[in-house]
Amino acid sequence: MKKYFKLSSVLFIVLISLSSFTTETNSPTNDPSFKPMADTAAFHAKLNEMSKKLTSLESDFVQEKNLSILSEVISSKGHFYFKKPGTLKWEYNNPFTYIIVINNGKISIKDDGKINKIDMSANKMFQEINTKILDMLQGSILNNTTDFKFKFFENEKFYLIDATPISKGMKDYFKTINIYFDKKDLSVSKLKMMELSGDYTDIIFSNKKQNQGISNEVFNLK
Amino acid sequence: MKYLILSSFFVIIFSACGLSFHSNLRTEECRFLNKNEVNTIFNDGFVKALFKTNAHVYGKDFGGLIFIKLMPDNSYRINFITEFGMKIFDFEFKNEKFKVYSCLEQINKKIIINTLEKDFRLLLTNQLTKKKVKILKEKKSNTKVLKVKEGKFKNYYFLDSTNVNFNKIESCKNLFKKVTVDLKEYKQGFPKTINFTHKNIDLDIRLNKIEQ
Structure with a gap:
């Protein structure tokens, strides 16, 4: 189940391709600068264009887990890699080391110095998630409105997609997921995953490198 | 010969x-x-602590972070989250009371919850400072062992050569050892590693303190 959640989290990174066009007047954030998106069709077209051109993405990230009742934030940092058609790597390096790689239908996790490999073909749930990831990367998920309901916002710097899970599993855990796209290059700048409990997790991406190539060796865990 | 075989059998069992x-x-x-x-x-002076955590539960491995905080009302909250930030459980210990705020369905089994409660009670809300304890000494090393009875359990707190810090805790019931907790690498009065090893169920937990 933990791995399911991890994979679910990975899914949100590649939500770049997702859309379903509805316009809401209430911003999902407390930031009043966000207004309903003026031209969702143009955003859709730009996103599709970016998605077609995207071959690889690499960036630093900061993850902040907000435990609302405890008034605590647990921060971690690392590096993120994505390479088409469907290879992902999350590498946490501070304050702990932990790596997860999804490559050729297999999930590899390096934790506590040990590497665990999971074959997704042996697990229906992982298989389904992997299919979704690939659908997203290839754009065929664009019409998938069975798993999420979307709302669209923007301010001067960002496009914001507010994704509300409607399929079983995710909706039992997440209230909503906000995806912030930088208006300059349509890369994902921030993810905000809000749980039903009131806790939320922010992942902020920086030093982004698009289409600069990533060696396959990066995805081999040793 | 028969006696020897029988003795060996009992020793093994x-x-x-x-x-x-x-x-x-x-x-x-x-x-x-x-x-x-x-x-x-x-207890004294503790505010909060974060641990990198690896748990082995009935053949399944879970990894993540355990965060323990002493709340203003003197209760303890323990949150176990994955590295990605998804919550596995949220428990509260308030004196003798125990509350589960949330728990991932896969480990939300009575035997696991009860075991986790007993495990963390050994550290968080034990009776060491609240009632008389039996002070024992190891015959060879002369190091102290504190014995305290909690319900049906007899808990042994083994002190290291400093005679101040615990390096092992054993919880026993009806002569059988249920769990051993190893505490190692003390730094400023706090152990860097805390490992729970169970004898009767397939559940082991390793905590490694993260300096924040």
């Missing part, structure tokens, strides 16, 4: 079941502990 013998301990006295006589770790 008892060892496998984690039978708890403490014949190497002699009772010294039974009294209340003095203030600061031992380092109770999660």
Whole structure:
């Protein structure tokens, strides 16, 4: 189940391709600068264009887990890699080391110095998630409105997609997921995953490198 | 010969079941502990701690972070989250009361929850400072062992050569050892590693403190 959640989290990174066009007047954030998106069709077209051109993405990230009742934030940092058609790597390096790689239908996790490999073909749930990831990367998920309901916002710097899970599993855990796209290059700048409990997790991406190539060796865990 | 075979059989059986013998301990006295006589770790001056955590539960491996915080009402909250930030469980210990705020369906089984509660009670809300404890000494090393009864359990807190810090805790029921907690690498009065090893169920937890 933990791995399911991890994979679910990975899914949100590649939500770049997702859309379903509805316009809401209430911003999902407390930031009043966000207004309903003026031209969702143009955003859709730009996103599709970016998605077609995207071959690889690499960036630093900061993850902040907000435990609302405890008034605590647990921060971690690392590096993120994505390479088409469907290879992902999350590498946490501070304050702990932990790596997860999804490559050729297999999930590899390096934790506590040990590497665990999971074959997704042996697990229906992982298989389904992997299919979704690939659908997203290839754009065929664009019409998938069975798993999420979307709302669209923007301010001067960002496009914001507010994704509300409607399929079983995710909706039992997440209230909503906000995806912030930088208006300059349509890369994902921030993810905000809000749980039903009131806790939320922010992942902020920086030093982004698009289409600069990533060696396959990066995805081999040793 | 028959006697030898029978003896060997019992030794093997008892060892496998984690039978708890403490014949190497002699009772010294039974009294209340003095203030600061031992380092109770999660009591005096404790505010919060974050641990990198690896748990092995009935053949499945879970990894993540455990965060423990002493709340203003003197209750403890324990949150176990994955590295990605998804919550696995959220427990509260308030004196004798225990509350589950949330728990991932896969591990939300009575036996696991009860075991986790007992495990963390050994550290968080033990009776060491609240009632008389039996002070024992190991015959060879002369190091102290504190014995305290909590319900049906007899808990043994083994002190290291400093006679202040615990390096091992054993919880026993009806002569059988249920769980051993190893505490190592103390730094400023706090252990860097805390490992729970169970004898009768497939559940082991390793905590490694993260300096924030």
